[in-house]
Amino acid sequence: MSESAAGSSLAGTSGRSVSPALHHQFEDIEQQREAGNFGMWVFLATEMLFFSGVFTGYIIYRSLYYSGFAAGSHVLEVDLGAAMTAVLLASSFTMAMAVHAARQGNRAMLLGFLSSTIILGIAFLGMKFTGLNFHPAVDALRGAPEHTVELFMCFYFFMTGLHALHMIIGIGLLGVMAILAWRGKISAEHYNRVEVSGLYWHFVDIIWIYLFPLLYLIGGRYK
Amino acid sequence: MSTAIAEVPVESRMHYLNASYGIKSWLFTTDHKRIALLYLGSITLMFFIGGAAAVMMRLHLIEPAGALVQPETYNKLFTMHGVIMVFFFLVPSIPATLGNFLVPMMIGARDLAFPRLNLLSWYVYITGGAITLYALISGGVDTGWTFYAPLSTHYVTTHVIATSLGVFINGFSSILTGLNFIVTIHKMRAPGMTWKRMPLFLWSMYATSVIFVLATPVIAIAMVLIGAERLLHVGIFDPAIGGDPVLFQHLFWFYSHPVVYIMILPGMGVVSELVTCFAKKKPFGYIFIAYSSLAIAMISFFVWGHHMFVSSQSVYAGFIFSALSFAVAIPSAIKVFNWTATLYKGSISYQAPMLYALGFIGLFTMGGLTGLFLASLATDVHLHDTYFVIAHFHYIMVGGAVMAYLGGIHFWWPKITGRLYHDGWARLAALVIFVGFNLTFFPQYMLGYLGMPRRYAVYPAEFQVLNVLSSAGASILGMGYLIPFVYLLWSIRYGPVAGSNPWGAKGLEWETPSPPPTDNFEETPRITEEPYGYAEPEHAHV
Ligand SMILES: [Cu+2]
Numbered sequence: 154m155s156e157s158a159a160g161s162s163l164a165g166t167s168g169r170s171v172s173p174a175l176h177h178q179f180e181d182i183e184q185q186r187e188a189g190n191f192g193m194w195v196f197l198a199t200e201m202l203f204f205s206g207v208f209t210g211y212i213i214y215r216s217l218y219y220s221g222f223a224a225g226s227h228v229l230e231v232d233l234g235a236a237m238t239a240v241l242l243a244s245s246f247t248m249a250m251a252v253h254a255a256r257q258g259n260r261a262m263l264l265g266f267l268s269s270t271i272i273l274g275i276a277f278l279g280m281k282f283t284g285l286n287f288h289p290a291v292d293a294l295r296g297a298p299e300h301t302v303e304l305f306m307c308f309y310f311f312m313t314g315l316h317a318l319h320m321i322i323g324i325g326l327l328g329v330m331a332i333l334a335w336r337g338k339i340s341a342e343h344y345n346r347v348e349v350s351g352l353y354w355h356f357v358d359i360i361w362i363y364l365f366p367l368l369y370l371i372g373g374r375y376k
Numbered sequence: 377m378s379t380a381i382a383e384v385p386v387e388s389r390m391h392y393l394n395a396s397y398g399i400k401s402w403l404f405t406t407d408h409k410r411i412a413l414l415y416l417g418s419i420t421l422m423f424f425i426g427g428a429a430a431v432m433m434r435l436h437l438i439e440p441a442g443a444l445v446q447p448e449t450y451n452k453l454f455t456m457h458g459v460i461m462v463f464f465f466l467v468p469s470i471p472a473t474l475g476n477f478l479v480p481m482m483i484g485a486r487d488l489a490f491p492r493l494n495l496l497s498w499y500v501y502i503t504g505g506a507i508t509l510y511a512l513i514s515g516g517v518d519t520g521w522t523f524y525a526p527l528s529t530h531y532v533t534t535h536v537i538a539t540s541l542g543v544f545i546n547g548f549s550s551i552l553t554g555l556n557f558i559v560t561i562h563k564m565r566a567p568g569m570t571w572k573r574m575p576l577f578l579w580s581m582y583a584t585s586v587i588f589v590l591a592t593p594v595i596a597i598a599m600v601l602i603g604a605e606r607l608l609h610v611g612i613f614d615p616a617i618g619g620d621p622v623l624f625q626h627l628f629w630f631y632s633h634p635v636v637y638i639m640i641l642p643g644m645g646v647v648s649e650l651v652t653c654f655a656k657k658k659p660f661g662y663i664f665i666a667y668s669s670l671a672i673a674m675i676s677f678f679v680w681g682h683h684m685f686v687s688s689q690s691v692y693a694g695f696i697f698s699a700l701s702f703a704v705a706i707p708s709a710i711k712v713f714n715w716t717a718t719l720y721k722g723s724i725s726y727q728a729p730m731l732y733a734l735g736f737i738g739l740f741t742m743g744g745l746t747g748l749f750l751a752s753l754a755t756d757v758h759l760h761d762t763y764f765v766i767a768h769f770h771y772i773m774v775g776g777a778v779m780a781y782l783g784g785i786h787f788w789w790p791k792i793t794g795r796l797y798h799d800g801w802a803r804l805a806a807l808v809i810f811v812g813f814n815l816t817f818f819p820q821y822m823l824g825y826l827g828m829p830r831r832y833a834v835y836p837a838e839f840q841v842l843n844v845l846s847s848a849g850a851s852i853l854g855m856g857y858l859i860p861f862v863y864l865l866w867s868i869r870y871g872p873v874a875g876s877n878p879w880g881a882k883g884l885e886w887e888t889p890s891p892p893p894t895d896n897f898e899e900t901p902r903i904t905e906e907p908y909g910y911a912e913p914e915h916a917h918v
Contacts, residue, residue, distance in 0.1 A: 178480075178487035178564070180900070188489040188563040195555045195589055203593035206601070206627050210612050218618055300617040307612050307619075311604065 174343035186345045193349040197356045204315070204360060211308050211367065214301075221301025223372025225309065228292075228302075234369040237280050238361065244273035245358045248327075252351040258341030260334060267331045267347075270354065274324045278317060309368055316364060319357045326350045391794070391891040406491035407894055412476035413792070414498050416785075419465050419473065420861075422505060426460035427854065429453045434816075434850040440837045450833035451518035452534070458521030459512070463543050464505050466777055467635060470642035471553055471588070472501070474784045475581050477792060479557055481885040481892065482575050484566025484901040489559040497552035504546030511538035520831060522632070523598075525613040525624040529605040537606055540599040547596040550638075554588025557581055566884075568903035572666075575883050575907055576652075576659060579666040580645025583673035587634045587641075591677070595631035598624060622687050629680035637676040639773055641669055643736060643780030644711055650733035650783055651715045653881040655722025658908045661714045668707035675704045685756045694753055701751035708744055712737060727879070728802030732783025735810045736776055743771025746821065761831075764824025767817045775813055782809070782860065789864060790874030794891040797867035801859060809856035815849025882908050 172182060179185040215222045251266035330350050333339050339347060392409045395401075402410060433453050436444035445453065476494065480487050488494050511517060517539045519528040528536050561582050565574070602624070605611025612619045652659045659665060681689055681697030689697075715737055724730070746768045749755045759765060790796055819842040824830075828839050835843065877886040888897050 176491075177895075178485065178489065178491060184563060188559050191563060192490060192555060192559045195558050196551075199551050199555070199589050199593045202590050203597055206594050206597035206630075207612075209627075210623055213620075213623065214612070214618070221618070303610065303617045304612065304619055307610060307617075311601070311612070 172342060174340070182342060186348075189345045189349050190352070193352045197352065200319075200356060204312075207308065207312050207315070208363075208367075211312070214304055214308070215371070218301035218304065221299050222305045224299060225302040225305030226369060226371045228306075229309070229369050231369045233280060233283075234365055237277050238365050240273050240277045240280065241358050241361050244270050244277070245355055247273060248351050248354045251330075252344070252348050255334075255339055255344035255347040256341060258344075260337065260339075263334050263339065263347070264331060267327055267334060271324055271327050271331065274320055274327070278320055278324075281313070281317060312364055312368065316357065316360055319360070323350075323354050323357050326353060389889065390893060391889065392894045393794075393891050395894045404495070406487070406495050408476050408480050408488050408491065408494055409792075409892065409894075409896075411494050411498055412473050415468060415472040415476060415501070418498075418502060418505065419468055422460055422464040423857075425509070426457050426465055427857065429457035429460070431850065431854060433457065434847040436833065437835070437843050438847050440835050440840050440843075442833045445833075447833035448518065449516075451520075451831070452512075452516035454831055455517045455520050456512045459508060459517070459539060459543065461773075462521055462635070463546055464501075464508065466639045466773055467550055468501060468553070469639070469777065469781045470646060470784060471557070471581060471584055471638075472497075472549075474577075474646065474781075474788060475553070475557065475584075475642065478577065478788065478885055479560055479581055480564070481888070481896050482578050482883060483561065483564060483569050484884050484897065484903065485560065485564040486895045486897070486900075488556045489564055490556050493552050494556055497549040497556070500552065501546055501549035504542045504544070504549065506542075507545065508539055508542030511535035511542060514538075522628060523602055523624075524628075525602060525605070525621040526615065528602055529611065529613055529621075537603045540603045544596050544599040544603075547592045547599075550588045550592045554585035554592070557585040558589065561585075566901050566903060570903075572663065573903055573905075573907050574666075576648035576662065576665050576669075577645035580641045580648070580669045583669040584638055584641045584645075586670075586673050587638050587676065591631045591634040591638075594627055595635075598627035598631070601627070622684070622689065625684055625687055626680070629683045630677075633680040633683065634673075634676040636769070636772065637672055639777040640740070641672060643740075643777045644669065646780040646784035646787070647715060647733045647736050648711075649881075649883075650729050650787055651718050651737075652908055652910070653787070653879055654727060654730035654733070655719050655724050656880070656910050657718055657722040658910055659714065660717035660720075661710075662907070664710050665714050668710045671707040672704060675700060675707070679704055679751075682751050682756070685753055686760050698751055698753050702748065705744065705748060705751075708740075712741055712744075726803075728797075728799060728806055729783045729787035729879075731803055731806035731810075732779050732786065735806065736779040736783065739771050739775025739779060739810075739813070743768055743775055746771065759824060761829055762824035763820040763828045763830055766830050767820035767824060770817045770820070775817070779809070779813075782806075785864070786860075787879070788885075789867070790878045791885060791890045791892070793868050793871075794874050794889075795867045795871030796874045796878060797863050797871055801863045805856055805859035805863075808852060808859065812849050812852030812854070812856045816846050816853050817849070819843070819846045819849070882910060 174185075175182050176185060179188065247266045247270040251263055251270060254262035254266055327350060330339070330347050333346065392407055395407075402414065405411060405414075432444060433450065436442050436450055436453075442450065476488075512535075515535050517532070517534045517536055519532055519534070519536060523536065523540060528540075561574075561578060601611060601613065605613055610617065613621050613624045615621065648659060648665055679697055679701045681693055682701045685694050685698075726734075746764070750759055750765060750768060786797070786802055823839055823842050823846075826839065828835055874890050876889050878890075879886075884897075884901055884903075885892075887901070
């Protein structure tokens with residue numbers, strides 16, 4: 154089937170000759186690229202269902218205990234949350250640019266965008282762990298007058314904790330990509346790994362895009 | 377499809393087993409065939425550990441007051457049996473061994489799409505298994521394999537966290553295997569291998585992989601939540617702060633119902649291959665068998681509530697879950713009818729793999745039909761949590777999945793090892809297993825119907841006869857499982873050389889020598905024919 158695959162723009166220059174980047178199980182580099190991308194999409198489907206368990210729980214409890222959830226949400230620093238969202242969106246942009254640079258085979262640009270994505274990711278985590286939004290939340294978890302506020306805080310810590318874990322993995326992944334790029338292991342012909350890491354990074358961003366309104370923006374703050 | 381391969385004596389030819397030697401060549405291999413064997417060894421070990429727990433339970437239940445262990449120990453035994461058999465034997469059984477070995481060969485590929493992920497999945501499995509075994513040995517768990525909250529989160533004092541961690545980690549090995557199969561089947565089929573030319577085993581592997589990928593993460597998150605709640609003494613299943621333990625049941629069964637199909641779909645795939653080969657006839661209704669695998673996988677995601685008819689789940693949800701559970705019987709029945717129609721006027725031979733396949737068809741039908749009793753709202757109230765349930769799912773999982781697994785191992789053993797085992801012993805073992813199985817589990821249907829609850833270490837005296845029958849059956853079954861272990865191992869060294877296609881079967885894996893070369897095929901095959909090109913018997917009008 155890869156024989157008839159249309160997008161041969163990539164393999165155009167190198168032809169079907171055996172390249173050192175081609176793993177032995179694949180017929181050609183195009184098949185390898187498709188398999189890599191498709192594999193990451195399947196993995197993201199897994200990830201989506203991984204998060205779905207807590208999202209489902211959140212939705213059920215939120216409909217049951219709306220006032221407790223709203224009160225819990227008001228403990229969180231919404232401005233900081235908005236700033237974190239902005240940082241993460243910016244990192245998605247730099248990630249997209251990094252993939253673009255990899256496709257062009259522009260090593261300097263690739264390194265630049267990869268490291269700015271990493272820096273933005275670390276900035277996001279740093280903001281998250283600053284005392285600003287951490288301590289009030291912990292207080293609410295332990296000593297809330299209303300029990301359902303504690304329940305909200307369980308979700309808050311669990312969901313954002315899981316997200317942060319994914320961020321850390323993503324930063325590690327991009328670190329590996331940066332090292333590979335530094336060593337010149339990523340070329341216009343073989344940039345698949347960057348593309349696949351990018352997919353993962355965008356997915357983690359999208360999770361946050363849902364988490365931010367669900368956790369920070371409920372309870373009619375801006376009525 | 378009639379390429380004759382010149383038979384070179386096994387020892388002088390290079391193949392995947394003699395391509396390299398030494399422990400490192402196995403522990404760092406990325407060859408899907410060797411990884412299949414790594415899995416085969418480890419799941420066999422797990423099977424015997426889980427089986428030992430079952431033996432002790434059956435011994436204990438010989439007497440109404442319990443003959444062997446303390447009730448607390450009994451609780452740990454059935455938990456150990458369930459956890460090991462479900463997560464560490466049945467789930468990986470066919471996919472990780474036969475699937476790993478055959479998926480690339482059947483589509484004419486050199487390996488899976490991600491060989492290193494494949495090896496990683498084995499290490500993940502070993503890690504999860506080691507942690508779980510550690511938990512079970514260092515004190516055990518007594519929640520049952522279901523880990524229901526709040527029992528598991530607040531009450532028991534046993535090793536819940538370590539066990540759930542082991543199950544959580546093991547989940548990723550399933551996910552990696554499923555992911556690998558999906559990508560491989562989509563992207564790596566040899567030229568001419570269209571979807572509808574794929575062997576039926578591959579359709580079942582594909583359907584299984586979809587469940588691996590979409591259901592396993594949900595049990596993973598459920599295990600994390602249980603662990604977190606136990607560790608931090610606060611969590612979303614905790615009623616004290618408004619949480620609901622039934623939410624755990626939903627998350628648990630959202631995985632654990634589909635997982636039943638993870639266990640049985642591969643078995644159905646194996647049986648489709650066996651029936652076709654030993655009836656020497658094209659499968660009746662290929663496309664129906666293929667699509668019914670996908671249908672089963674799909675419907676299986678929407679029936680989990682049938683485990684919760686007597687929880688606080690709404691009655692209306694119960695109606696829907698009941699109706700959908702009945703719906704899953706349709707594609708399952710399609711398969712059974714198609715296998716039987718395939719047998720009709722075939723030239724059937726009763727070699728050992730075929731005996732397992734026929735056993736599977738009967739026992740699976742029995743287990744499936746009794747499942748309908750449990751899918752009905754009213755009868756389930758009576759039968760819920762009784763031995764009827766135990767008998768039902770053992771008919772599916774042991775009578776179905778394990779039978780098919782053994783049938784598949786016997787069928788592809790000559791391909792895997794290049795040697796033939798002793799057919800007489802193999803047939804005898806199949807027979808012993810069939811008899812032992814029925815004697816073990818049929819009395820349990822009756823016990824359950826009479827009202828004996830599951831998971832109790834003691835029972836009223838009037839149930840003793842049936843319990844003793846069941847225990848006697850279990851000892852026969854246990855013997856039955858030991859016999860293949862012996863003659864299969866024996867055959868590796870002393871068995872006659874098999875040749876590339878001892879059964880006269882169709883399919884790419886039979887066109888390459890046994891054992892296959894490391895790259896599976898001398899050159900990438902091109903497929904020009906429909907699958908299962910057995911000569912049409914005369915007057916085969918069904
Ligand atoms: Cu079920």
